[in-house]
Amino acid sequence: MATIDRAGRVRRHLPTQEARDLLALVGELSEREIRPAAAQEEATGTFPRATFGRLSAAGLLSLPYPGEYGGGEQPYEVYLQVLEELAAARLTVGLGVSVHTLACHALAAYGTKEQRAAHLPGMLGGGLLGAYCLSEPSSGSDAASLRTRAVRDGGTWVLTGTKAWITHGGIADFYTVLARTGGEGPRGITAFLVPGDAAGLGAAAPERKMGMNGSPTAQVHFDGVVVPDDRRLGEEGQGFTVALAALDSGRLGIAACAIGVAQAALSEALAFTAGREQFGRPVADFQGLRFMLADMATQIEAGRALYLGAARLRDAGEPFSRQAAMAKLFCTDTAMRVAVDAVQLLGGYGYTADFPAERYLREAKVLQIVEGTNEIQRSVIARHLVGPS
Known part of the structure; x- marks a missing residue:
């Protein structure tokens, strides 16, 4: 495409x-x-x-x-x-x-x-900005073990607990929050829509990260936050199903972002190697470097085709969970490989902040972690292929 x-x-x-x-x-x-x-x-x-x-x-x-x-x-x-x-x-x-x-x-x-x-x-x-609150300090990949609790109090719910690694934490206008309303495991979780200015809602200082310094990532604390029952999303106990459905689509979003970063890194490498001369000719004329550029472009095209194929399944109303995991896995690994190669192609310049290649490398790394680590994606794919382990 x-x-x-x-x-x-x-x-x-x-x-x-x-x-x-x-x-x-x-x-x-x-x-x-x-x-x-x-x-x-x-x-x-x-x-x-x-x-x-x-x-x-x-x-x-x-x-x-x-x-x-x-x-x-x-x-x-x-x-x-x-x-x-x-x-x-x-x-x-x-x-x-x-x-x-x-x-x-x-x-x-x-x-x-x-x-x-x-x-x-x-x-x-309407100009509002949202955040998604699933992960916690002790439950990242094992989301079904989350501990943030919502207790019914008449026509309201009272939320208590801490969410972690929240993009837009502390600046969002609304939070979609997964909290435990029943027993242990996935069946005891419910989803809520919580306004960003709710009493008792606060955020820690943003995390100090390797990259994406302009995007605040922070713990979000719920200290007796009162939420009306009309802000409960779905049925009580349906929250884990809600979360998994959202994550399948979200993984495609991460895959597309990863190909965007990879594309930016390739464009930077192409521009640099075409304009940089060594031994009397452009760096891009050397066969070894040309082959690196060819591999980078091929990986990007393959990743783009993979995420678009999964998107077409979603648009057609077909199951796409396995393809979403494959797209997230392949595209984010591609972004990392391409970013590393872009830094190498720029030589010493690639290691300096004067060129964006080093930023692309730092940013690519996080995409292998968010929305389920790539190890989790491999588990999801394997489960679709051969069943639960």
Whole structure:
């Protein structure tokens, strides 16, 4: 569904003129507003909240959701290519849009008609920003063992506990929270929609990370946070099903972001090796380096085809959990390999902050961890192939 020209730019083949116009808009916005500020704002740890406001106003935070609630009604095949374009300009933005979309999923898929009418318009196009609260300090990959508890008190629930590794933690306007309402295991978990300004909700200082310094990641504390029952999403005890359904889609978002980072790294490597001369000719003329560039481009094309294939299954209403895990695994491993090679191709320059290659390398690493580590993806794939271990 896409080819790469000699400058490393992606030429996409999209299903409709509307989709082509949409990707053109995203490309223009990325080049005008996102990419020029990326290096400086990542270096200073600046979160681009104003950019997210403009993305919301342009309808880019609502793409895969129903039009009746302000959504863009775009297929995942198109939405994911938007994420890739944004992530290629700056991962903080692409990943942030993916997390926001994930945070909206439970309400859109499991909320009542009244809940969707009350909350989705603001979440999709009203300038609000969401966060998704599943992981905890003691339960990352083993999400079914979470300990944050919600206790019914008449017509309300009282939430107590701590969530960890929360993207947009402390700055989000709303949180989709998974909490334990019953016994141990996956059947005792329920989903809630919690406003960001709820009494008793607080956040720790953001984590100090290897990369993505402009994207705040923090623990979020719930100290007796009172949530009305009309903010419970789905049935009591249905929360783990809600979480898994969201994660399948979220993994495709991470896969698309990973290919965006890989594409940016390849474009940087192509531009550098074409302009850098050694021994009287461009570095790109040396066969060993040409083969590295060829391998990088091939891996990117394969990853893009894999995530788009999974997206088409989702758009057709077919099962796609196995393909989502494969896409997340392959695309994020690809991003890491391509980023490492980009640094190598730039030589000493690749190791300096004067060029973006080292930032792409630091950012690629986290994509192998978030939305389920790549070891978990292999477990998911194997379970689909040969059953539970």
